[in-house]
Amino acid sequence: MKKYIPGLLLLLVISIIAIFIAGFLPEYVGSVFIAILIGILINNTVNLNKAIFGPGISLGLKKILKIAIVLLGGTISLQKLATVGVRGLFVILVIIGLAFILTFILGRILNISLKKKILIAAGLSICGNTAIVTTAPLIEAEDRDIFTAVSIVTLFGVLAVFVYPFMGMAAGISDTVFGAWAGTAINDTSQVVAAGFIFSEEAGRIAAMIKLARNVLMAPVILIVGYFYGKRQKEKKGKINILEIFPAFILGFLFLIILNSLGIITENMEPVFDQTSQFLILLALAGIGLEVKFKDLKKVGVKPFIVGFSVAISMAAVSILISGTIF
Template sequence: MIYIVFSLFFALVLFIGNAAASIFLGIIFALIIKPDKSFVSLTIGTTPLQIGIVILGATISLPYAWSVSANYLPWISLFVLGSFFTGLVLGKILGIHHRIAFLLSAGAAICGGTAMAAVAPIIKAKPQELLIAMTIVFLLNALAIIFFPIIGGYLEMTNFQFGAWSALAIHDTSSVIGSALTYSNESAQVAATLKLGRTIWIIPLILITNWVINHQAETTKFPRFILFFILAIILNTALNFDDQVLDLLKIASQFFLMLGLFCIGTQFKVQELKSISGKPLILALILWIMVIPSAYWLVMYL
């Protein structure tokens, strides 16, 4: 019975075809059904979303990726470093435990949950600390998927500008794509390409953090789907897919992206909200409030 309800909810997701609706229908499903840990949407996690992002890569060519990212890479690097160290300083000012401040700063600067999960074992973060940071970022990402497209429309941003803004200002890759996809397919392509520039910073973050804390080198746990995303771009460039193939790839990508966002929504738990204390949430909000207009200024005026 639970799988029938799940299928009906997902059919509604596909009918609406909106990223924000996908994640919130997932939340409604979770609140009504309360699926246990063995349920399919909880066991597959973000896998459908990662598949959708990889397929999206197959609709992008290397010349396009270069034209989009060439002017932004130095600024993305400066943006990442500025966000990360600002978060650490704010955490110290607010008196937040250094591990939680580090997790939130890494998530805000680079790629949300992926960055936090990667550095958590290195800084010896406790499960509860990671849970708090993940829940805060989840809430902010959900807000971004809803309100960023509305703000972008109000400010009359072009597809390119909105995609770039989403890539810089939103934490998780999934939410970056979800927000941009709500705006337009072109915005999603721009966002996916530029988000890569932030995500690759996970490599030096892991290496430097591990060296400083443990004084030893460690193999970097770089997200594999990002590597497949790059390979998909190379494949499209090499084979030069025609319009029919590209249209099919876009449909497949959107299907998996919607499924992934819906599955993320089904992982919502009310009890996790109760574990959030005020100061970490204040840190995340202040940092995000600083990042959003900074990213907008960078996109619009540089």
């Protein structure tokens, strides 16, 4: 157990610093992105002793992240889907499908790896960084794949917070339409809420409601991704094990969703699950930066960003067209 302490303490310190810095920045920037950047800075300026810090960092990336994902299930309930109605659910499903289809088409054209395509699509279509880190262990994503997807989602989301309200006001669209647009086309929850309330209080409430329903769909989307990716990988070996396709942490995640949907997890308990899971995610992702070298970032190139931004712009265009028609 002692061998894990130095690495875990380093992750804890980075997380606390990231939270502190994030307190001086707009909420939509996010402490996760800051923690990853701090980790990268440390890894490229300080000669870390991997024998000392490595075990704890690895524990954060492999074990703590999975615990965070399980706890995240305690914040999701099927009842939240009912709050947006049929029209809202229709727009959400169209946008999720569009994001995956376009990401895979453009990714194939630009020769982007399968893991990057899955993470980019998950992050853009569902709930930003949370969807990325939940999907990553399922597909055994590499650290630089996660960093790339998180960077794309964060950068686009920050731009959207400023650009979308301005475009909405210039176009003279209603609060309802803007709320539906922001709730379906922007990625991270804090970014959605920020853009919505910049436009108007009513738009902010609608955007938040639609975004929460969109977050619920993370469960079925991840199940589908896990099934097809796991089946594809195991078929290569000629053997399929259901626990390899759906690992224990995903089953735990689904179990807590069921408990929450049945009302066993009360509304008072949800914030505890939410805050604990978000902090553990931050702790784990601080380790991503500690595994990334600048030379690795050069290998990433601009292609994933071209794919991500093209998909995000397409999502925005389709979302506003549908939202403006049916709301």
